Amino acid sequence: MSTTLETTTPPAAPAPERATRLSQPLRLALYALVALAVLSLIRVLTDANDLTSAGTVSAALTLAVPIGLAGLGGLWSERAGVVNIGLEGMMILGTFGAGWIGWQHGPWAGLLTAVLFGLIGGLVHAVATVTFGVDHVVSGVAINILGLGVTQYLAGELLADSPGGGETQSPPISALPRPSVPGLDGVLEPLEKHHWFLISDIAGILRGLLTNVSILTVLAVLLVIASYVILWQTPFGLRLRSVGEDPHAAESLGVKVRLYKYIAVAVSGGLAGLAGGFLAIVASGIYREGQTGGRGYIGLAAMIFGNWRPGGLMMGAGLFGYTDAMQLRNAVAVHALLLVVFALLLVVTALNLYRRKWVTAAVGLVFAVLSLVWYLNSDELPGPITTMTPYVTTLLVLALSAQRLRMPKADGLVYRPEGK
Amino acid sequence: MNADTVRRVGLSLAAPALAIILSLAITSAVLAAAGNDPFDTFKQMIEYAKEPRTTAMIINGSVTYYFAALAVAFGFRMNLFNIGVDGQYRLAAMLAAAVGGAVSLPPILHVGLILLVAVLVGGLWAAVAGLLKVYRGVSEVISTIMLNSITTALIAFLLTTDKLAVQAEGSNNIGTKPIPASGQVPGIGLVPDSPLKVYGLIVLAVIVGFLYWFVIEHSRFGFDLRAAGRNEEAAVASGVNVKRMILISMAVSGGIAGLVGMPQLLGSSYTYSLDFPAGIGFTGIAIALLGRNTALGVAIGALLFGFLDNSSQILDLEGVPKEIVMITQGVIVLSVVIAYELVRRYRIVAQQREVGRRLSEPPAPAAGNDKTPQGAQA
């Protein structure tokens, strides 16, 4: 018996992932600290103080939230096995809902409408994919077209004659409160201004994160945490994820597969709508046609980037928001990023050498040298190039670390109940 | 059997019909809700579409869409989602235009060169995503999304007067050096008494469409492609080198994408300028899905979208918001697949009934005997 037990588990199996999973928070913290140190060092060398300034961080936050929320929407539905390319469309619906109601009845009402509109988009997706078993991508693409068409059509009908608005934009929406942790600013600002190694960086980051933050940003962060708790720490979440991993197994244990898929996709839509609401109300204070600018897709990317997990998703969105803030705010800092890339590549190359992956290492080295040379032979990047920053960075990071992605087993598969 | 074929044909017609009816109904509802007379609106569009010039415009629009949709469809055939067609065709068009404007060659060669450049650029740009997927495991969905934005920046970087662009006197536009006559493709008077000619490259579209069909359906490569698309593991076991397939199909998809801008470039604008149409790649996705990734279906889808886009021009003049057609397009994509899905389910059930009829008869032992595994001893 016991011998059987030992041998039937594949002996070749590597150290169980659990062990690593336990120490993961520590590892991440360590990584973060190292990364920060490197960043700080480069900041000191190049005195591109914007690399870790409060301004950058808070801008990054604002830019990351819509992507993060959209990605979170994607995460909910894909965890239940429904691919959601329609995020963009649902987001567009959200922006319009927020603008249309927002300028008349205030931001909170607008926000609610945004969520509602997104949710409707989600339900359409659910009906198509779950009830009619349509290919998920097709439905998603259709919803993107619909989202655009419906909003433009409605805007023409509902906003054309609004004061200070028009067919393509809403009148301004009043802003939401931006609370701060009291007393913090006074302490951190001087610290940051000294530009000390590491200390000022931490001060800057804290200041960016804790002062003058939109209430909606706070809400967004809470939603990410809540999503983790709900999906990974509750029976509801377990059932929802099981539906995305193996619907037939779930079904055989009495889980109402379709119900959970519906809930997940609806929530997904609601979150995408909220992302749109954030864009309109917090980021812009106004609804404008084409406001989402493909953020739905970026959100999707962030989710995959984050390996279908809230933490990873947050990192993905954060990285994107940070680099985007960088390129919008400060060309010098972007230029300094070249050095960061150089450092990053060096580390990775070292790892590859250690792992005896010669080719990969060589490639990495080449790119490292290139970025260094580029840095040394230029004192600013041309405007258009800087706008590439977030996209290139995302690709770069993925290329350096994309292997162990694990999407839900039944993700994107059309589910048909036993015997149907 | 004959009755079968009749039914099969009937079914394959049922789906599109159902879809059209559904989308017309919904569109009408939306129109009516906003106080516009649906019937009148459709009449307007059709009347307008029947004008020779508009017909020509519709065909031209469809030609462009066709390339885009084929590019996407090719990827879909082996489960690759190339969202990057948009970036691929823009970069290809821009560089091809630059080359075409820079050189002077005898007509055929000149055009050939431009097309070649376009295909190569599109293919290589797409191959980047392929490489990332094969060697670094980066999902092509992300990489192509990112590459689209990178393309935009790249073009902006290159399209300046000190690099590839020229600025006409008094113009605020900026574009590549215009392609001389030798590099232009004359239009064809396909539509009788239309002052507007149909893009000469419609011929190329037909050829590419045929090749697409032939390669996918009749070649070994196509078989491997579809095998890898439908069951990758089985394909590997059968000796398909999936990594290579991914690279090739990504590159081919991008190559076709490279052609998207050509009808416009060589048939009408002759330069890649700031107002060169963008976003066709995304329309292509919708059309590819609408056309079930088949050469013919995609052609029909392209014509449908071409019709809706162009004939909607008249609506504004009549005070009907032309965004309505976008709603129609979305609804069509959705209702078509729903219709196909319903028909597909019906087919499967029918087929199982078939299997059942032959396999499981009323359990009378007499009938049973000849079917017992006894017979297995061959």
Added chain:
Amino acid sequence: GGGSSDGSSDAGDTGSAKSDVKVGLAYDVGGRGDQSFNDSAGVGLDKAKSEFGIDVKELEASANETDSAREERLRLLAQGGYNPVIAVGFAYATSLGKVAKEFPDVQFGIIDDSSLEKVSNVTSLVFAEEQGSFLVGAIAAEASKSGNVGFVGGVNTPLIQKFEAGFKQGAESVNKDIKVQVKYLTQPPDFAGFNAPDKGETTAQGMIDAGADVIYAAAGGSGSGVFKAIAAAGKGNWAIGVDSDQYLTADSAVKDYILTSMLKRVDTSVYDFIKSAVDGKVLTGKQEFDLSDEGIAYSTSNDAVKDYEAKADELKKQIISGDIKVSATP
């Protein structure tokens, strides 16, 4: 769009002396209600409409459309008996080139393009944006205490580069070693830069953090974001608007921070053009609007600008007299 059709219906009763001229106007992407470039043209049209009681038809453009679509829009107007027909934005140049040939007896006007000035039935309505930008640049330099000002361009096109060029020269004319931060929000064909207040705000914030205290927003709808950032930075920081007098249109929270606006009177050009047609001696060829004819100007509705007007008007004279040549390219 839906709103536009009523233009023709109630034309009669608004006007005083009903004219039988029918004016067609094709907007650029963004269309009526963009609180910016297109609206400015709309204002001119409305003014003409109510004064001459003319018939008007406005058509909207849609994003990512082809030349043939623009062409068709102009053609539809010309066929519909509208004369003159006005095309708003340089994107129409190519298509207008073709359509103008088809309708020799229709007079076309195009804004922001003079590549067709040789064509007899096309009137080019163009502006010397660099001149006005020069003045606000000078004002910015005067108003800046940090000797560090910013330029936020909506989309990186030659047209917006004219604004940048003028602004830089103006600023330097006052303070030769002033620092001018320049940023374009997006690159064509991504025209989102003209309606991305969030991007505008982030960029402006970055410029302020980098020391700028006056920022010129040549970014259409994204300007509101720039104003927000300036207002957040508080007293002593100034924003400069563009196209119309944004001190009058911006919402109360930020308006006081809008020192002045570079006025590009698209409305005037449209109005003048229509008027000339109504009067039967239609303007032709290249109609350049600049400081001399007030087609380009800077707004003084915010009293804060008073302190700098003297200098600005001084420079204005020199530009008009030609003592100062303002280059249109950065």
Added chain:
Amino acid sequence: MPESEGAAQSETGAAATVPAVELSGITKRFPGVVANHDVNLRVRPGTVHAVVGENGAGKSTLMKTLYGMHKPDEGTITLNGEQVVLHSPADAIARGVGMVHQHFMLADNLTVLENVVLGAEPRRWGGFGLNRAAARTKIREIGKQYGLEVDPDEMVERLGVGDRQRVEIIKVLYRGARILVLDEPTAVLVPQEVDALFEALAVLKGQGLSIIFISHKLDEVRSVADDITVMRRGTTVATADPKTVSSRELAELMVGSELPSPQTSDSTVTDRPVLELSGINLIDGARHLLRDVTLTIHAGEVLGLAGVEGNGQAELVESIMGMRSVDSGTIKLTGDDITSWSTRRRREAGCGYIPEDRHRHGLILDAPLWENRILGHQSRKPNVRGPLVDRAGARTDTERIVREYDVRTPSIDVLANSLSGGNQQKLIVGREMSGNPKLLIAAHPTRGVDIGAQTAIWDLLRTARAEGLAVLLISADLDELIGLSDSLTVILRGELVAEVDPSTVTPEQLGSAMTGAGEAA
């Protein structure tokens, strides 16, 4: 047959207590298919009741009905004397019915714990949270109680089949089932694991649980069951007493055919080596998947590879087929070094492959049969002409396979997924046999396939072998392995640890060698 019916009567008469399960007159129709027709089954409480029948006889369908996965069109279900209507598995579970499915119903990316508690989660935070701690303890208890130990926090995808089987049973016990349905639970187990399973069943029985047990292995059935019900063509045709009935009689009741024995006729082994592996090593990061594997298969030889699943068989097969590239060592096919060849080239050189998982590696389920026939032969006649696919050629050859290998299908245009597994398997065998291969790698060629099809496949292997085919046979069915092989090698932890003589070895000895218990002995 009548006398056995009589036996059934007396049986029921004898049963004094209320039956735990009584299915009467159950009829279940699927589109066009009568899967169950007037099925009657009664299970005495506290007994193991075996249900046997050929593929497609309707066993799984019947059990799914009992488990509430679909409603019967006719007939009644009575549990412990109470007639019930089951709308969903949830209902069945609530009434103490639990089912272990024929094909594992486990989510790979979830932990054992999550798989077990799914749908019946212990709660905390006032019913909102998932109480893992409680679950862990309960699972450990069950483990101790029935000797079904599995680490609750292990990812299922890391488990071998034996452990997976345990998890399935724990799932059921966790829900406090009193009636257990096990659908072909032993198909993938080695004798030691089977024994372990049966020990567990004994304990359960001792606690008064009733167990319904489905299997194609009749000896097994006779050793474990208290009662046997035989199904054929969708209906129950007899009940039998395991103490008196012989496997042969059972087989006759099932299919009217005699129980086939996989004895090989006299050896056809030649001295022409076909496949030569020397010093094959396969390393994946830290894991040594194959260590120094060296073996030779000659023409006309069937080499049996015995081993508990997950000990490197799959990796070995994939290395031979070129789906993995080995880190060291050489592979020779009839003399040529093919170590660096692509899979396609190896296939062209005459490597046939019957994969372990026909659905994943063997077929394109949503493609018609004739396209599936091309699969793996994309570069060979009659499927292709030059760079083009030769539809006509492929179709006619598919017709041939369907004919010669008795694939039960209405036409070669139906999709592969509308064939029963057994028939799918025959199609694959036929395909791999065509283009006369030199080497055939047969992984579990008869898994889940009924006796009739088994016989057919065994015969095919024998004939091919006689014609000089070299076969590498991998199977969990040790009788099959011993019966067919000319020589037997045992693989353990990626190493070839023992050579045994099939003519002398018993399944038990082989089993202990496979589990490493042999090493000690």
